[in-house]
Amino acid sequence: MNADDLPSLLAELTRRYEVPGAQLAIRWKGRTLTAVTGEHVLGAGPPVTPRSCFPLGSITKPFTAAVAMELVAAGDVDLDVPLVKYLPAFGAGRVATLRQVLSHTAGLPANVREDTGGDGNRLRWVARHCREADLAYPPGTVFSYSNVGYIVAGLLIEEITGLSWEEAVDAFVLDPLGVKACPDEEAGPRLVGGHAVNAARGTVFPIAAQNLPALEAPNGALALSAEDLVTFARLFLTEDGLTGPLGTETTGLMCRDQLHTTTAGPFGLADGWGLGWALYGDAGTAGHDGTGEGTSCHLRFEPAGGTVVALTTNANTGQAMWTALLERLRAAGVAVEDHFPALGLGSPVPARDDLLGTFVNDDTAFEIGRAAEGKVHLSLGDRPYGELTCYEDLRFTMRELSGAAQTHTGRFVRDPATKRIEFLQISGRLARRRDGVGSGHGAIG
Known part of the structure; x- marks a missing residue:
């Protein structure tokens, strides 16, 4: 060089x-x-x-x-x-x-x-x-x-x-x-x-x-x-x-x-x-x-x-x-x-129902829901923001719908005690499933 x-x-x-x-x-x-x-x-x-x-x-x-x-x-x-x-x-x-x-x-x-x-x-x-x-x-x-x-x-x-x-x-x-x-x-x-x-x-x-x-x-x-x-x-x-x-x-x-x-x-x-x-x-x-x-x-x-x-x-x-x-x-x-984070993702798998729902960090809400033709979208508020592709190990990639050619990699995380999918992490932000928020003082582990 x-x-x-x-x-x-x-x-x-x-x-x-x-x-x-x-x-x-x-x-x-x-x-x-x-x-x-x-x-x-x-x-x-x-x-x-x-x-x-x-x-x-x-x-x-x-x-x-x-x-x-x-x-x-x-x-x-x-x-x-x-x-x-x-x-x-x-x-x-x-x-x-x-x-x-x-x-x-x-x-x-x-x-x-x-x-x-x-x-x-x-x-x-x-x-x-x-x-x-x-x-x-x-x-x-x-x-x-x-x-x-x-x-x-x-x-x-x-x-x-x-x-x-x-x-x-x-x-x-x-x-x-x-x-x-x-x-x-x-x-x-x-x-x-x-x-x-x-x-x-x-x-x-x-x-x-x-x-x-x-x-x-x-x-x-x-x-x-x-x-x-x-x-x-x-x-x-x-x-x-x-x-x-x-x-x-x-x-x-x-x-x-x-x-x-x-x-x-x-x-x-x-x-x-x-x-x-x-x-x-x-x-x-x-x-x-x-x-x-x-x-x-x-x-x-x-x-x-x-x-x-x-x-x-x-x-x-x-x-x-x-x-x-x-x-x-x-x-x-x-x-x-x-x-x-996208290395070793393997082949895409269908999105499971237990991945769907609303995950929150304070007043920021990430809504994971099904869209047309079986696609899964992440929405911020009422606005669809990205399309998710899911993988076996609970990781996902998200393609922005704005056409910016931007792709993020995120993951869903289980609660170790309940084994339930309780958290969503994307761009380093960790969000908790809405019905599991409680007092706001829970933690992973």
Whole structure:
């Protein structure tokens, strides 16, 4: 692999997946190789440059985690002390810790309830919606991906530093690295717009703006370039030597699996989870994925091996493009691990009746039901979202009905005591069968 190979590879893949614009940055054998292609908005320019900022979505979370871990390193917070000591308004903090929040094991709901964001005041929102009674699972028992947890982490940062979350990320992480993020409100030449691709219909529609509420900024508000992501990831490489705000003890801890005692891991997202970072395979690869309104961004790095791969795209087909990119890079000798939950699925089987029903995580309801011609659909609310293909071991694949060429792998999970199919897990979110919700404090095992 050399620098001359990347532009043609990136251009080929963006054409195949109808992505209007993308950046690719690779750190390999001590060099950083980059390529860009396309335009910010389909048919309306400007062209993508190395400095263009793509909305990162959930790749924002490791930046939030990095600030929180700097506070741990400074002795301002203890990873394993109940968070109520530092955040009295966080009622669930009587039993949840920062380690659990950063590793998605605090038992908090997956998402913010609709129409509760209000004016974006995190302190008021956490006091009202993060009580102990609001927990979906007992802390420390299961992995369930939680945007709510990173609202709590953002509030913790604000309360301890006296800065806004945005100011703290700049001061603690970005400024020391010489990285400049695009503010949400910036509509200037650096900020890239998203696109909705319907591959079945051959349509690509620009999306006017990101709709992330201010409350959720610590979850997904950053907009950076692929080169910026490589710069951040280099802080976590064992032999890179890049100086920055995080010491080696902190970076090593953030990349260490925290899920040894949980009974449900991050199936469908990763093979393990550190403090802010997802973990992949057996070789120690870390990273994160992020989606916004019509954007899809991806980051992987090998702390010991020194390889980093970052891809930013401005279309909802970016996930499929990322999978194809990794295959091509492996063939060229640039290999990083990823999560492959669809391996070994075997042959499809008819969906059993005991898989059907409603599974909930707080106010998010996944309805599994039969559709026409024997098909099985997953619906969100009253809207069919994906078509399921089931397999013998209770795993399934789900093809999005939007035509985005996106396929997810999930699973149904039995309750060990009753042997009943009690849980649904997809995209790392764990949902309980509705008639088994009870007090909200049950757990697997």
